[in-house]
Amino acid sequence: MRQRIASIVPSGRDVLETAAGIGSNLPFYPAGTRLVMCDLSDGMLKLLRDRVEELGTHEGGSPLARCSVEHADSQDLPYPRHSFDFVVDTFGLCSVSEPQNALREMFRVLRPEGRLVLIEHCSSSWGIVRAHQSLTASHRLRDWGCFQTRSISDFVEAAQFEVEEMERFGFGSTLYIVARRPPHIADHFPEESKYAREGWKQWLLSRFVGGK
Numbered sequence: 032m033r034q035r036i037a038s039i040v041p042s043g044r045d046v047l048e049t050a051a052g053i054g055s056n057l058p059f060y061p062a063g064t065r066l067v068m069c070d071l072s073d074g075m076l077k078l079l080r081d082r083v084e085e086l087g088t089h090e091g092g093s094p095l096a097r098c099s100v101e102h103a104d105s106q107d108l109p110y111p112r113h114s115f116d117f118v119v120d121t122f123g124l125c126s127v128s129e130p131q132n133a134l135r136e137m138f139r140v141l142r143p144e145g146r147l148v149l150i151e152h153c154s155s156s157w158g159i160v161r162a163h164q165s166l167t168a169s170h171r172l173r174d175w176g177c178f179q180t181r182s183i184s185d186f187v188e189a190a191q192f193e194v195e196e197m198e199r200f201g202f203g204s205t206l207y208i209v210a211r212r213p214p215h216i217a218d219h220f221p222e223e224s225k226y227a228r229e230g231w232k233q234w235l236l237s238r239f240v241g242g243k
Contacts, residue, residue: 032150032200032205032207033055033056033059033121033150034059035059035148035207036056036059036060036119036148037059037060037061039117039146039148039209040060040061040064040117040119040148041061042061042062042063042064043063043064043065043096044064044065044116044117045065045067045114045115045116045117046060046064046065046066046067046115046116046117046118046119047066047067047069047108047110047114047115047117047118047119047140048066048067048068048069048118048119048120048121049069049070049103049105049108049118049119049120049123049133049137050069050070050071050105050120050121050122050123050124050126050127051068051069051070051075051079051100052070052075052079052121052122052123053075053078053079053082054068054078054079054082054083055121056119056121057082057083057086057098060094060095061094062094062095062096063094063095063096064095064096064098065095065096065097066095066097066098066099067098067099067101067110067115068083068098068099068100068101069100069101069102069103069105069108070102070103071102071103071104071105073102076100076102079100080100083098083100086098105120105123105124105127105133105136105137106127106128106129106132106133106136107132107136108136108137108139108140110140111140112139112140113140113141113142113143114140114142115140115141115142115145116141116142116145116146117141117145117146117147117148118137118140118141118145118146118147118148119148119149120133120137120147120148120149120150120151121149121150121151122150122151122152122177123151124149124151124181124183124186125151125152125153125177125179125181125183126177130181130183130186131186131189131190134147134186134187134189134190134192135190137190138190138191138192138212141212142212143212143213143214144211144212144214145211145212146195146209146210146211146212147187147192147208147209147210147211147212148208148209149183149187149206149207149208149209149210150205150206150207150208151181151183151205151206151208152177152179152181152204152205152206153179153180153181153182153183153184153204153205153206154179154180154181154182154204155202155203155204156199156203157202157203157204160202160203160204161180161203165180167179168180179204183206183208184197184206184208187208187210191213191216192210192211192212192213193210193211193212193213194208194209194210195209195210195211196208196209197209
């Protein structure tokens with residue numbers, strides 16, 4: 032499934048990978064990609080930096096145009112809006128505490144017409160498998176930190192993405208999604224609108240009350 036990244040992401044694009052882990056997707060990005068890989072775990076980041084460095088020692092060096100490794104939480108990304116052409120997350124949304132927040136952040140940092148690429152554990156489309164997931168959910172969460180009964184596709188659509196491609200694997204329990212950030216949906220978030228209103232008030236005060 033990870034090989035599909037190469038067929039989705041064109042060369043020379045700005046890509047953010049969240050919850051990058053140990054960098055299992057690194058070999059599948061096309062040459063010329065400008066890549067930012069982030070994770071919240073310091074242990075994972077150390078392994079990831081080693082892997083990126085190892086990639087750069089191959090004959091001819093790294094095929095990537097740029098690759099930076101950064102400490103960041105997918106639920107509170109430190110990047111400005113409209114920063115990336117693609118956001119990639121593999122098996123991260125099934126592990127974060129608030130997947131809705133992570134998806135809102137991914138939407139925010141994507142440019143209009145940008146693409147979200149996901150490979151995630153999810154609630155199975157097979158009834159018998161779904162029943163087994165429910166029975167083993169607490170053990171899966173305890174041992175692997177994975178919420179295996181989430182409806183990832185519903186979260187994606189609720190975040191205002193337009194799903195272009197969706198396929199299930201592993202008895203319906205693993206989901207591959209490519210979704211588009213629609214250009215006609217305003218990049219507007221409550222917390223930002225609050226700051227915008229405060230900024231507008233300050234401008235009015237300085238302009239008319241302050242006499243400047």
